[in-house]
Amino acid sequence: MNAPLEHPGQLAAATEMSAQLEERLAAGAAPTLPSARLGVRIGSRDYLVDMAGIGEVVPVTAIARVPWTRPWFRGLANVRGRLVGVYDLMQLDGGEPLGDEHRLQLLVLGESLKVNAALLITRAFGLRYARDLEALAEEGGAPWDGARFRDSGGLVLTELKLGNLLLDGRFASIGI
DSSP states (O other): OOOOOOSHHHHHHHHHHHHHHHHHHHHTOOOOOOOEEEEEEETTEEEEEEGGGEEEEEEOOOOBOOTTBOTTEEEEEEETTEEEEEEOHHHHTTSOOOSOGGGOEEEEEOGGGOOOEEEEESEEEEEEEGGGOEEOOOOOOOTTEEEEEEOTTSOEEEEEOHHHHHHSHHHHOOBO
């Protein structure tokens, strides 16, 4: 239980603090959280993925092949009762397919993106915050490649723009 303010100085200080808090709230000066991205490796490339687009990262269990689909569409996987299409981003971009599926993980896209899909990743290696990244010169790349950054450990990461990936015609055209 709080003790009542008895001293006039305490009351004045509390009133002043309340007024300052009210001013900050009115001005929208509420603290903001740093922008976090998940660092993932896909083949030999390192990416930053916006946390808002991620549902979860899970180990690959079983992928059911789907006939008459492109080779970069690996098939369907059941992730906690949700059926998701599994994509090999490296192969979609014209590279070699990712290796042993049993050593890979699935980056399941968030339901907010309104697509039941997952990307094969080599591994997820943790959060990276905007304040700890150094912007680098942009290079050409896939339509879903965004800005490039260097983290405090010297690792170069490319922003993976999930929206651009979903809009790419190849992503939606899995049939042969």
